[in-house]
Amino acid sequence: xxxxxxxxxxxxxxxxxxxxxxxxxxxxxxxxxxxxxxxxxxxxxxxxxxxxxxxxxxxxxxxxxxxxxxxxxxxxxxxxxxxxxxxxxxxxxxxxxxxxxxxxxxxxxxxxxxxxxxxxxxxxxxxxxxxxxxxxxxxxxxxxxxxxxxxxxxxxxxxxxx
Numbered sequence: 001x002x003x004x005x006x007x008x009x010x011x012x013x014x015x016x017x018x019x020x021x022x023x024x025x026x027x028x029x030x031x032x033x034x035x036x037x038x039x040x041x042x043x044x045x046x047x048x049x050x051x052x053x054x055x056x057x058x059x060x061x062x063x064x065x066x067x068x069x070x071x072x073x074x075x076x077x078x079x080x081x082x083x084x085x086x087x088x089x090x091x092x093x094x095x096x097x098x099x100x101x102x103x104x105x106x107x108x109x110x111x112x113x114x115x116x117x118x119x120x121x122x123x124x125x126x127x128x129x130x131x132x133x134x135x136x137x138x139x140x141x142x143x144x145x146x147x148x149x150x151x152x153x154x155x156x157x158x159x160x161x162x
Contacts, residue, residue, distance in 0.1 A: 030144040031058045033076035033101070035067040037085055045080060045132065052137050071098050077144045080136070083107040083114060086121045102143035106132065 032055055036042050042060050049055050058074045061067040064085060071079065079098060083105040105123035107114050118126040125139045
């Protein structure tokens with residue numbers, strides 16, 4: 001997880017010696033599940049992802065129980081999760097409940113509290129909702145690559161070099 005809020009995901013990946021998305025990633029289709037209690041935020045992400053050929057939105061959920069059910073049913077590669085939804089459920093560690101899907105947490109403001117919460121629930125990336133148009137798709141592709149190629153994955157809670 002990129003801990004520095006002044007660093008884009010692409011820079012964060014470079015600092016971890018991870019490859020940025022390239023031609024191979026452009027040919028893959030990543031299945032994504034959106035989990036946010038805001039209808040407006042889910043719609044905004046849905047509309048944005050609709051124009052991304054490498055991403056296929058497989059479903060949406062408005063709370064964690066629904067997200068767990070839909071994950072089991074739809075088998076997404078990446079779950080885009082409103083970080084603060086987890087606070088309503090006791091900030092449980094989600095990776096065991098969500099199977100092989102990678103968790104990309106989103107929130108307004110990526111402060112230290114949000115970073116700690118994201119690490120606690122097992123999210124591997126944290127993005128400020130204000131930066132979604134620039135950072136969401138590259139982060140989704142990077143997480144999907146890590147799923148397909150475990151040798152390129154960085155540990156949950158891993159910190160960038162430097």
